[in-house]
Structures are given as C-alpha cells and as structure tokens.
Amino acid sequence: MAKAVASDVKVLGSWTSPVVMRPRIALNIKSVDYEFLQEDLGSKSELLLKSNPVYKKVPVLIHNDKPVSESMIIVQYVDETFTGPSILPADAYERALARFWAVYVDDKWFGSLRELAAGKTDAEKATALEGATSGLAPLEEAFEKLSKGKGFFGGDTIGYLDIALGSCLGWLRVTEKLSGMSIIDETKLPNIYAWSERFCSDPAVKELMPDTEKLFEFAKTLFAKMSGAAAAPPPK
Amino acid sequence: MAKAVASDVKVLGSWTSPVVMRPRIALNIKSVDYEFLQEDLGSKSELLLKSNPVYKKVPVLIHNDKPVSESMIIVQYVDETFTGPSILPADAYERALARFWAVYVDDKWFGSLRELAAGKTDAEKATALEGATSGLAPLEEAFEKLSKGKGFFGGDTIGYLDIALGSCLGWLRVTEKLSGMSIIDETKLPNIYAWSERFCSDPAVKELMPDTEKLFEFAKTLFAKMSGAAAAPPPK
Structure with a gap:
C-alpha cells in the first residue's frame, strides 16, 4: 500500500493484542506510515509507562510526541487528524x-x-x-x-x-x-x-x-x- | 434560559440517575428544548424497551423518532447535531x-x-x-x-x-x-x-x-x- 509521507507516528503495542490492531488498521486506511514498537508486556518500556501512566496498557499512539490511549479513542483521533477515507460515518x-x-x-x-x-x-x-x-x-x-x-x-x-x-x-x-x-x-x-x-x-x-x-x-x-x-x- | 425552537427531542430518564443528567446538560448548553419522560425503572415503558432493546437502560435520547443510547454517545450526538457552544474541544x-x-x-x-x-x-x-x-x-x-x-x-x-x-x-x-x-x-x-x-x-x-x-x-x-x-x- 502506498504510504503518504507522515509526521512522526508511533504505535506501542503487541502483535497478540486485538485492540492494538485497531489503531494500526486506522493508520493503514489513512495510508499513514508509522513505527510499530513491540512491547514486552512482562517488562513494559519506559516509553509505555510514561505515555499511558493511568493504565500502562497498549495500544498507545504517539503523534509528534503526544500520546493517545484507548484503542477506539485512538481510531477517532486518527480519523480526525489524517486525510484519507473517513472511518466514522459522515452522518x-x-x-x-x-x-x-x-x-x-x-x-x-x-x-x-x-x-x-x-x-x-x-x-x-x-x-x-x-x-x-x-x-x-x-x-x-x-x-x-x-x-x-x-x-x-x-x-x-x-x-x-x-x-x-x-x-x-x-x-x-x-x-x-x-x-x-x-x-x-x-x-x-x-x-x-x-x-x-x-x-x-x-x-x-x-x-x-x-x-x-x-x-x-x-x-x-x-x-x-x-x-x-x-x-x-x-x-x- | 432562552430555548431555541427545537425539532422533536425527548429524553427518557430518571431524576436519580447521574448518567441521565449528561444528555440533559448537553441539551441545555445547546439551548434545545426537549421533553423529559420520567421512567419508572421498576416497570419500564414500552418506549424505553423499544428504543434501547440491547440494554433497556436510561438515558435514551429520541430525536425525530430515532433513538440514541449511552450517555456520552448521546452527548457527542447532541454536540454534532445542534448549533450552539461546542461541547467537545475543537482540537x-x-x-x-x-x-x-x-x-x-x-x-x-x-x-x-x-x-x-x-x-x-x-x-x-x-x-x-x-x-x-x-x-x-x-x-x-x-x-x-x-x-x-x-x-x-x-x-x-x-x-x-x-x-x-x-x-x-x-x-x-x-x-x-x-x-x-x-x-x-x-x-x-x-x-x-x-x-x-x-x-x-x-x-x-x-x-x-x-x-x-x-x-x-x-x-x-x-x-x-x-x-x-x-x-x-x-x-x-
């Protein structure tokens, strides 16, 4: 899939997590290139702990150093931030x-x-x-x-x-x-x-x-x- | 508060429920007039059961005969549907x-x-x-x-x-x-x-x-x- 030149986008996640797929699918829909950082959930990274101090859970989207947590909130953020096909209905x-x-x-x-x-x-x-x-x-x-x-x-x-x-x-x-x-x-x-x-x-x-x-x-x-x-x- | 002329808006709810306040506050912010239908939660109305068959819970907003359930989803719907001060941030x-x-x-x-x-x-x-x-x-x-x-x-x-x-x-x-x-x-x-x-x-x-x-x-x-x-x- 052709990827648009993107701003600095990272996803902290794990390949085994269903909710981590959500922001990744959203970013694919918008053709946004991103870095996927695989977390070891037995030993969470400093970046994860710092980015989602409340839940300490994946996924976290980091866009231009600003973290967004909770998978479906991230999907909405991606939809509202990047150009491309709409994810939420227009109505x-x-x-x-x-x-x-x-x-x-x-x-x-x-x-x-x-x-x-x-x-x-x-x-x-x-x-x-x-x-x-x-x-x-x-x-x-x-x-x-x-x-x-x-x-x-x-x-x-x-x-x-x-x-x-x-x-x-x-x-x-x-x-x-x-x-x-x-x-x-x-x-x-x-x-x-x-x-x-x-x-x-x-x-x-x-x-x-x-x-x-x-x-x-x-x-x-x-x-x-x-x-x-x-x-x-x-x-x- | 001055109320704008509104389309057909009803809220099914109960005065004791904190989540029922949410759509009502949102409608007040937008100066939308609405009918509040107090539910007897011991004996729910046909309208409630029909409008929210999945949860059978208040609040339900009914706008032009179309029901919306889940309090914070209703708040977003109100924000996106009626003119007036924004409820969600612009950014x-x-x-x-x-x-x-x-x-x-x-x-x-x-x-x-x-x-x-x-x-x-x-x-x-x-x-x-x-x-x-x-x-x-x-x-x-x-x-x-x-x-x-x-x-x-x-x-x-x-x-x-x-x-x-x-x-x-x-x-x-x-x-x-x-x-x-x-x-x-x-x-x-x-x-x-x-x-x-x-x-x-x-x-x-x-x-x-x-x-x-x-x-x-x-x-x-x-x-x-x-x-x-x-x-x-x-x-x-």
Whole structure:
C-alpha cells in the first residue's frame, strides 16, 4: 500500500493484542506510515509507562510526541487528524450507532469470547459459546441496516465498527480452535460470516491479522500460565 | 434560559440517575428544548424497551423518532447535531484527552463511589474512600492542563469531560453524607473542589442537579433494598 509521507507516528503495542490492531488498521486506511514498537508486556518500556501512566496498557499512539490511549479513542483521533477515507460515518446519527455498537463489542460481547477460551468443563464452554454466538445476533441484524447492502458496517469501506469487531477475529478463530466450537456459524450468522471473510482479506487488514496457528500457540501458553497448569488444554 | 425552537427531542430518564443528567446538560448548553419522560425503572415503558432493546437502560435520547443510547454517545450526538457552544474541544488531540478522561470517570472512578456508598464496615469504607479520593488525583492534575487556567475542563465553558464527571457530583455528595467522609477535600483536591462549585452553579446544570436531601433519602431506601436489610444504615 502506498504510504503518504507522515509526521512522526508511533504505535506501542503487541502483535497478540486485538485492540492494538485497531489503531494500526486506522493508520493503514489513512495510508499513514508509522513505527510499530513491540512491547514486552512482562517488562513494559519506559516509553509505555510514561505515555499511558493511568493504565500502562497498549495500544498507545504517539503523534509528534503526544500520546493517545484507548484503542477506539485512538481510531477517532486518527480519523480526525489524517486525510484519507473517513472511518466514522459522515452522518451524526450513523456515527452514534457506530459508537454504540463498538462499545457493545467491548463491554458486552468480547468477554464471552474470553470465557469460552478459558472454559474448562463442557458445560462452561457451552454456556460461553451460547453467549459468544447470541451476542453476535444483534450485530448480524444491525449489519443489514448499517451496511446498506454494501460489504461493511461502514458501507463500501471498513469503518469504525468494522475495526472494533474485526480486530477480535484473530482471537475468535483461536477460540474456535481451542474450544472445538464454531462461533460464527455460516447458517446462523450469514452476514457476519461473509463480512468476516471480507474484513480479513481487506488490504488495510490483511498484513495485520495474526496467523491463527501462531496465535493459537501463544494462547495455549497464556492459558496454561493463567490456570497455573503444567500443560495447556489439548486442541480438539 | 432562552430555548431555541427545537425539532422533536425527548429524553427518557430518571431524576436519580447521574448518567441521565449528561444528555440533559448537553441539551441545555445547546439551548434545545426537549421533553423529559420520567421512567419508572421498576416497570419500564414500552418506549424505553423499544428504543434501547440491547440494554433497556436510561438515558435514551429520541430525536425525530430515532433513538440514541449511552450517555456520552448521546452527548457527542447532541454536540454534532445542534448549533450552539461546542461541547467537545475543537482540537483533535484535546478531544482525545477529553474522551480518555471521560472513559476513566466511568470505568475506573465511579465504581469506587458505589463501593463507598455501599460499604458496611469502617475498613470497607476506608478502602473505598481511598479509591474515590485517589481516583480523583489524576483529574486534579489533568485539570491544570486541560482548563488552561480557565474554570472548566472544557476551558471557559462546560465541556465533554465536565459533563462526564460533573454529572456524578449529586451522588458524590450523597455518598459523602452516607459515609460521613469527605471525598473532595478542599486542601487535597483544590482544583476539583473549586470546579465542582462552579459546575453545580452553572446555568446549564443548576436546575438539573438533584437536591442532596432528596437524593439521600432515595439512596437510603435503595441501599436498604439492595442489602435486603430492614433499615438503611443511619446517616452520620
């Protein structure tokens, strides 16, 4: 992708983090060149601690030495700062809807993915699967309205809500693999299924979507550490 | 306050809810006339259930029959839709900072108020007080930078972050009264202390700030119900 000459832009992040993909996709959409600084989350850099003293979390965007934190706030900042295709809809009401569903993704839906990935018993996993799938149903419905028959929530091109939900697809695939269960079922969620294929192959996204096998290995190690177990649950 | 002729604007809400104040303050700032529909949260209206089917929560703004939910998303919608003084800062970086701190208020700070109000033992209350007070320290510091020596986070006038934090002041005062403890200490948090006085007496806010005694009685009944106790803890 051709990159415009950019001002000084850095992203502090980690390749394993879904929320770190968000500012990176936004910067790709705007064709802004940036430096990606991979953080070691076990030993955070001075720059991260200084740039996001409140949460000490990635992602942080640093633009001309000024830090911005919180992934979807960064996406809005990128949209409002750089020229290129719009990320937020042009209409105020549509912007409100995109913001509403983006908050829904983080506050209501993403947690069920985590529960599914961490679920140990079949009963726990079944409950979490139900949450993860039924949590996508309102988005399946919203897609019809927001996309206006086009390929993305944002219409013809990837927008704010596409980024919010789409950034979770790498972990969603890993969660499907870990649990042996299908979350985005083609028959139950046809809009989301087709959208997810389009999203992952979009030029602004493709290079950033983590390799499922690699993320799967990372996830196994992570969950093994979290549960204090010697070995991760075997893949199904 | 002189009200402009407005299009069809309704707010579904409750006088006891801090987040319901947010769209109302925003509409006052824009001099937009609106109809306030008081919800009985024990028996929600069909209009509320239909307008916010995902959360079934107040506030909902209905503008020309189109509903918007989530208080700070409504504030942005109001700012972007109606003419009048700006609520979000004009500068993209300052907007990002205002959004960041507004999220902080809801995600990190407000919970400690709830814990303080609900705290039963002195130890619980002391821990929650420490959280509520120390949680304001970053905002005390941020005030210097964001206000640029003016009276509000938004500068000369009430802005986005003023609304986010200021809407909590009614419950903060009730919590101080319930716990017998001072959260906004004039010596420890001089900026926030002086700001809170200015905020509550602002013309866009004054009529909306709930009467402390009335809210205090409501809170006592609420906490008594929540704890299943026959009587609320006595005021100190």
